[in-house]
Amino acid sequence: MKVSVAGVSTEIEQGSDGFGLFTDKTVVALRVNGELRDLAHKPQDGDVIEAVHISSPDGLNILRHSAAHVLAQAVQNINPEAKLGIGPPVTDGFYYDFDVETPFTPEDLRALEKQMQRIVQSGQRFVRRSTTDEAARQELANEPYKLELIGLKGGDVGDGAAEVGAGELTIYDNIDPASGSTQWKDLCRGPHLPNTRMIGQAFSLTRVAAAYWRGNEKNKQLQRIYGTAWPSKDELKAYQERMAEAAKRDHRKLGQELDLFSFPEEIGSGLAVFHPKGGVMRKVMEDYSRQRHEESGYEFVYSPHITKSNLFEASGHLQWYADGMFPPMRLDEEIDEDGVVRKQGQDYYLKPMNCPFHILIFKSQSRSYRDLPLRLFEFGSVYRYEKSGTLHGLTRVRGMTQDDAHLFVTPDTMESELTNVLNFVLGLLRDYGLDDFYLELSTKEDGNPKFVGDDSIWQTATATLEKVALQSGLELVPDPGGAAFYGPKISVQARDAIGRTWQMSTIQLDFNLPQRFDLEYTAPDGTRQRPIMIHRALFGSVERFFGVLTEHYAGHFPPWLAPVQVVGVPVANEFGDYLDEIAAKLRKRGVRSTVDHSDDRMQKKILNHTKAKVPFMLIAGGQDRDSNAVSFRFRDGSQENGVPVEKAIERILEAIESKTQV
RNA sequence: GCCCUGAUAGCUCAGUGGUAGAGCACUUCCAUGGUAAGGAAGGGGUCGCGAGUUCAAUCCUCGCUCGGGGCUCCA
Numbered sequence: 134m135k136v137s138v139a140g141v142s143t144e145i146e147q148g149s150d151g152f153g154l155f156t157d158k159t160v161v162a163l164r165v166n167g168e169l170r171d172l173a174h175k176p177q178d179g180d181v182i183e184a185v186h187i188s189s190p191d192g193l194n195i196l197r198h199s200a201a202h203v204l205a206q207a208v209q210n211i212n213p214e215a216k217l218g219i220g221p222p223v224t225d226g227f228y229y230d231f232d233v234e235t236p237f238t239p240e241d242l243r244a245l246e247k248q249m250q251r252i253v254q255s256g257q258r259f260v261r262r263s264t265t266d267e268a269a270r271q272e273l274a275n276e277p278y279k280l281e282l283i284g285l286k287g288g289d290v291g292d293g294a295a296e297v298g299a300g301e302l303t304i305y306d307n308i309d310p311a312s313g314s315t316q317w318k319d320l321c322r323g324p325h326l327p328n329t330r331m332i333g334q335a336f337s338l339t340r341v342a343a344a345y346w347r348g349n350e351k352n353k354q355l356q357r358i359y360g361t362a363w364p365s366k367d368e369l370k371a372y373q374e375r376m377a378e379a380a381k382r383d384h385r386k387l388g389q390e391l392d393l394f395s396f397p398e399e400i401g402s403g404l405a406v407f408h409p410k411g412g413v414m415r416k417v418m419e420d421y422s423r424q425r426h427e428e429s430g431y432e433f434v435y436s437p438h439i440t441k442s443n444l445f446e447a448s449g450h451l452q453w454y455a456d457g458m459f460p461p462m463r464l465d466e467e468i469d470e471d472g473v474v475r476k477q478g479q480d481y482y483l484k485p486m487n488c489p490f491h492i493l494i495f496k497s498q499s500r501s502y503r504d505l506p507l508r509l510f511e512f513g514s515v516y517r518y519e520k521s522g523t524l525h526g527l528t529r530v531r532g533m534t535q536d537d538a539h540l541f542v543t544p545d546t547m548e549s550e551l552t553n554v555l556n557f558v559l560g561l562l563r564d565y566g567l568d569d570f571y572l573e574l575s576t577k578e579d580g581n582p583k584f585v586g587d588d589s590i591w592q593t594a595t596a597t598l599e600k601v602a603l604q605s606g607l608e609l610v611p612d613p614g615g616a617a618f619y620g621p622k623i624s625v626q627a628r629d630a631i632g633r634t635w636q637m638s639t640i641q642l643d644f645n646l647p648q649r650f651d652l653e654y655t656a657p658d659g660t661r662q663r664p665i666m667i668h669r670a671l672f673g674s675v676e677r678f679f680g681v682l683t684e685h686y687a688g689h690f691p692p693w694l695a696p697v698q699v700v701g702v703p704v705a706n707e708f709g710d711y712l713d714e715i716a717a718k719l720r721k722r723g724v725r726s727t728v729d730h731s732d733d734r735m736q737k738k739i740l741n742h743t744k745a746k747v748p749f750m751l752i753a754g755g756q757d758r759d760s761n762a763v764s765f766r767f768r769d770g771s772q773e774n775g776v777p778v779e780k781a782i783e784r785i786l787e788a789i790e791s792k793t794q795v
Numbered sequence: 796g797c798c799c800u801g802a803u804a805g806c807u808c809a810g811u812g813g814u815a816g817a818g819c820a821c822u823u824c825c826a827u828g829g830u831a832a833g834g835a836a837g838g839g840g841u842c843g844c845g846a847g848u849u850c851a852a853u854c855c856u857c858g859c860u861c862g863g864g865g866c867u868c869c870a
Contacts, residue, residue: 236799342865343798350867354798357865385862389806398843398861454870486870520796520868529869617870641870668870705827733832740831754829766830774829 134178150175151182152327159364160184161192161331162324169195171261171324187331187364197222199259199326200249200336200362201229206307206317207248208233208358217319218278218346218355219296225372226361230344232278236356242338245358253332257307257316259325264302269320272304278346278355279320296320335369336362378631384683385526391688391745393696394527394679403524403531405676410696413725415679417694419512422536422561422671429557431510431538436490438514442480447649448489451482453618459483459518487513488643488668491539492650495664500654502543505664506550510538512675527680534675540667541652547594547665551601551640558625558638558671559605564792565682566691567637569628571608574599575615583618586644594642594665595621619645629685637678641668689768691794692748692785699785700747701728702738702766704754711758715751715778724785739766748795749785768795 136145138154145154151163151172162185163170169191176182185191201220208215208231218230231237237245264272266283273279282296296319305325307317326332338360346352363369380386388394393411396404407415423433442461445451450458459482466478484490491509500507514534523529542550559570577584577591584591602609602623616622622641626634643666646652653661672678682694692698699719701712712728719726729738735752742750750766756775757763763781764774776784788795 238799340864341799344866345797348867350797354866356798359865396861402861448870450870457868457870488870517869522796522798522866523868524862619870702830704829707827732826734826734828736828736830737832738830743831750830752830756829764829770831772830 136176136179137181139183145176148175154182155184157184157186159186159188159192161187161326162195164191169324171259172327173261174324193364194222195324195326196332196364197227197360197362199329200332200360201227202259202305202307202317202319202321202325203249203252203329203332204245204338204358204360205229205231205319206252207245209317210248210252211244216278217276218357219282220319223359226339226359228344228357228359230278230346230355230357232353232355236343237341237358239341242341242358246336246338249336249338250334252307252316253329253334255316256310256328256330258310258328259323260306260308261323261325262304262306264304266302269302269304272318273320276320282320296322332362333364333366335364335366336360337369337373375631379633379684382631382684382687383526384528384680387683387688388527388680391696393683401531402521403519403529405527405530405532411679413696414690414694415675418565418672418679418682419536419675421564425557425561425564426510426538429508429553430506431508434491434494434509434511436484436487436494436511436513438516439481439483440490442482444489444493445482445484448486448492448646449649450486450489454485457517457519458485459516483516484513485515485517487511487515487535487537488539488646488666489650491537492646492652492666495539495541495652496650500541500664502654502656502662505541505543505654506546507541508538509540510536513537527676527683530674530676533677535670536672536675537668537670540669541647541654541664542667543654543656543662544593544665547642547667548597548601550667551597551642552604554640554667554669555601555605555623558640558669559607561671562625562627562637565678565694566685566792566794567627567629571610571626571628571634572602572605573610573612573615573624573626573636574602575612575617575622575624577616577621578614581614584616585618586620586648590644591621594644598623598640598642617641617643619643627681629681630687633684635681637673637681638671639669639673642666643668686794688746689794690746690748691792692788693790693792695746695748696725697727697745697747698724698789699726699749699751700738700742701726702735702742702750702752703728703730704735704752706730706732708753708755708758712751712753712763715753715763715782718778719782719785722782722786724789743768743770748788751781 134145134147136143151174162172163174164183164185165174165176165180187196198221205217205220212233216232220227220229269283270280303322304318305321305323306315309316338358340359342357343354344357346355361372363372391410392408394405394407397406442451461480461482463478463480466474467476469475494509495507512534516532519529519531540550576595598621620642622639624636625638627637628634647663647666652664654664656662701716703709703712709728709730716726716728748768752764752766760775762775762777764772765776765781766772
């Protein structure tokens with residue numbers, strides 16, 4: 134019979150399988166007419182067959198999914214009472230969920246790895262077997278979670294798609310090659326590696342966690358074991374090094390080491406204080422942002438941190454997001470001895486958003502189309518009662534400062550204004566050193582009642598956002614159903630120095646608040662029209678942006694952001710005065726510069742300031758003083774001696790002003 | 796919020812049912828030095844907080860606070 138193999142029409146014998154087609158040992162599965170199949174699959178006449186290599190995305194998934202099966206077998210070998218959840222591949226690895234009496238410990242992981250190695254070495258074959266719902270139910274009577282999946286087959290199975298697909302129900306048997314006996318089995322749609330030996334040695338169990346069955350917090354929590362698996366030990370090692378690199382950059386660790394910020398227990402969870410070094414960085418970030426906003430036609434406003442409840446009733450926040458707000462302070466209430474309210478009190482809330490305040494500023498006078506676009510900007514501190522388990526360093530906090538702006542625009546300026554905003558946002562992010570972006574367009578989900586506003590205005594707005602996004606030339610990823618209830622949005626995703634993506638800025642259109650607050654302006658023809666609101670935050674929050682930049686730069690901030698830009702290191706004490714003069718000159722030009730007068734030896738000082746990641750060290754001894762020069766020491770450890778003082782100052786100023794990294 | 800896990804000096808961490816230790820940091824003194832740790836002495840801890848068990852708790856039990864890993868959530 135004729136099939137197409139890797140694009141070449143080939144004659145094969147009836148009943149032959151993938152093992153005959155591909156002798157290359159890196160081929161671990163087939164793609165037949167677009168569907169992934171085991172190597173043992175027997176193609177039919179006319180099939181279009183592609184090889185799946187272990188290093189391809191599909192191949193890696195198959196490897197990792199197979200490793201997940203071996204993990205599950207290992208768990209049930211050690212604890213036959215463990216009930217199986219699901220075990221899919223994920224980015225860089227896999228997990229498997231188990232319902233067990235006692236949660237796993239890190240020591241259990243080591244024992245499980247050993248058990249897995251034994252299974253891998255025994256070279257059990259993964260053998261696919263079709264079954265019926267009824268037969269599977271009998272076979273898996275002791276696996277309540279699998280039974281539930283059988284009932285869901287083809288429906289909404291979520292991550293369980295690895296277990297049951299839309300097609301026939303299948304079970305994979307792990308068969309011992311020597312005895313031919315079945316060692317273990319699992320409900321699974323496959324495909325798998327031909328045998329466990331092909332998993333190799335490049336796997337590791339990484340952590341234990343809890344996870345709700347089928348991702349629903351109303352369901353029971355299962356114990357999840359995460360692992361990682363790679364085609365070779367080198368790749369495993371590279372992965373582990375990537376993890377170590379990410380850990381080194383962790384902004385929580387660097388924040389401690391570089392004395393930038395902390396989260397004092399006395400203040401409360403998710404509430405940061407910035408120390409002098411973090412404080413000066415934050416000031417520089419904010420100052421530059423203010424300057425750029427000023428240049429771009431934004432007007433600066435201020436609003437209080439608390440407000441009476443009416444405001445958030447009007448905005449709808451109390452209705453939708455009361456759970457995420459700090460509870461109210463009830464003021465002025467008077468209660469008599471019988472507990473009867475004599476005087477009605479008033480609830481005040483900490484603000485979770487700035488928009489209603491800016492809206493009130495818009496409403497403070499009657500507005501003409503000539504006032505628009507009105508661009509109101511504020512570093513507004515907001516407070517959100519984030520669930521305790523979601524807090525994370527500076528990237529998820531309960532008190533934060535948004536670089537928040539609200540633009541009130543007419544329908545015919547909406548497009549140009551959105552274009553300006555997007556360009557402004559991207560330009561400013563580039564100045565802070567992020568330059569690898571893609572955009573995400575979050576749109577309405579048809580038929581979902583949570584979205585407010587006319588379909589027609591959604592369509593116009595979505596089309597406008599899309600047009601503006603495409604004009605940017607950046608990659609645009611759709612996010613259907615991801616819109617806020619009040620309008621569609623573009624979010625800017627930035628990739629950092631080690632390739633991780635962070636959601637940064639958002640630009641959101643809002644049809645809801647102008648209506649709720651009954652906003653109007655007078656059009657040229659004298660009629661009253663409703664403006665459209667654009668919400669946008671560029672940093673998101675200053676705290677979060679600070680954390681992201683810390684990780685992006687791994688604490689090696691470019692000179693314009695570095696808390697200490699220059700440190701003078703005298704070769705001996707007697708040269709301290711000479712460096713003081715230079716440092717004073719630098720400070721006069723706005724450079725954050727000090728001289729290390731401690732009685733450490735010069736080598737020790739260099740070590741200290743290297744660890745503090747100071748961009749420039751200026752070293753001076755007799756030779757330098759005699760020639761009115763200094764010796765530069767750069768971050769990479771390189772050295773340039775005898776640089777005339779004036780020239781050194783110019784070089785430092787140039788590096789700061791150009792915002793370049795050194 | 797839920798599951799697991801942790802909290803000992805400013806930091807990183809060791810340790811014990813009989814109230815504690817190291818390195819770094821800090822203070823003082825010596826040393827005056829040319830590119831990643833010079834030497835000595837000294838100060839510093841209600842062992843996160845509160846209850847309980849015990850003759851005795853930093854150690855065991857429970858609750859709380861704060862942190863870490865996940866899940867869920869993220870206007």
